[in-house]
Amino acid sequence: MTSEIYERLRRVDPDYYTFERVNDMVPLLDKVRRLKRERHAVLLAHNYQRAEIFEVADETGDSLGLALKAAEVKEAKVIVFCGVHFMAETAKIVNPTKTVLLPDPSAGCSLADSAPADAVRDRIEELKQAFPDLAVVTYVNTTADVKALSDICCTSGNAVSVVRSLPARNILFIPDRNLARHVANNVPDKNIIAWDGACYIHEQITPEAVLQVRSAIPGLKILAHPECRDDVLAIADATLSTSGMIDYARRSDATKFLAVTECGLSDLLSIEVPDKQFYRACKICPFMKSITLENVVESLEKLQFEITIPEETRRQAERAIHRMFEVTSRDAIPLPPNVPVE
Ligand code: SF4
Secondary structure (H helix, E strand, O other): OHHHHHHHHHOOOOOOOOHHHHHHHHHHHHHHHHHHHHHOEEEEEEOOOOHHHHHHOOEEEOHHHHHHHHHHOOOOOEEEEEOOHHHHHHHHHHOOOOEEEOOOOOOOOHHHHOOOHHHHHHHHHHHHHHOOOOEEEEEOOOOHHHHHOOOEEEOOOOHHHHHHOOOOOEEEEEOEHHHHHHHHHHOOOOEEEEOOEOOHHHHOOOHHHHHHHHHHOOOOEEEEOOOOOHHHHOOOOEEOOHHHHHHHHHHOOOOEEEEEOEHHHHHHHHHHOOOOEEEOOOEOOOOHHHOOHHHHHHHHHHOOOEOOOOHHHHHHHHHHHHHHHHHOOHHHOOOOOOOOOO
16 A cells, blocks of 8 residues: 555655655545545545645546536535635535535635735726726636626636637736736737736746756646746747646647646646656645645544635625536636647
8 A cells, every 4th residue: 555655656756755754644644534434525636735635635626627526516514625715615605515624724825815805896896987898707716705796707727718708898807917918818809907916826937947947858848827927828838727737748749748837736747647757847835735634634533624605705606606617618628729739
């Protein structure tokens, strides 16, 4: 058992995942599995989580994939969300009868924090004076309060198709300015008004760092997340959501990739696509990495920390999320239509 897990995890980082360290993790992994059975719980893990969390996850995925999975949970009573606060909120919004737990209540998100609900409400009122047809499109990296103010939600994988689907020409896009620019480039007939927010993790990745890796590795394919700066996206071979990157790496004839996003995705790629090589110019999100096996065990033992949302807010946010579900089929998630696989 230990050696199987060790073989998987050492592909991620042989210096960190030593045999001794993995051996020490095994009792905790067993404990999480036992507690999941006792609590009738499922564990959903975002693609940026620690590699050992993937070992006990029932589902891994990007924001949209996990929101869909959370909505489908029927038998289990508890959803343990290994991700950040807005993601656990989304699970509660789409499946309100379940107990949704976030193992670390301080697992926030700088991007979600950049759009406080009061400021968003004021901006919507102001813009509606100038643009009566205004539609409010909210990236899922926002609080439930902000989703409740929105016409429709989107993820990085479906933002372009969500905006294309709207009859309105004037769109307030909240909160990521880089994703807004990516959408504006792909849907030129819309007037995209970007909220001035950004993910401070993706903002730290520079084109110089990416080009340094590219010049050292011939044949490297660069896959960049749309939350990256536009000078980084300009040198990428494809701009993709995290699940889109996994799909691309599986289907591509290329064997060497640089996943330009949070480092957890490179870890997951090393596990999921073991016959290819993944290089790094990534950054670590401390909010994502605050979820550990230890606090997952504690979360299951004490049923902490439970996500609660006022019902009126939840209902309005659910409407915006369901509109997104209606616009995008599951098949549309992995690759936006303008991205060829080479
Ligand atoms: S990587 Fe950025 S957008 Fe994602 S959770 Fe961390 S701070 Fe938020």
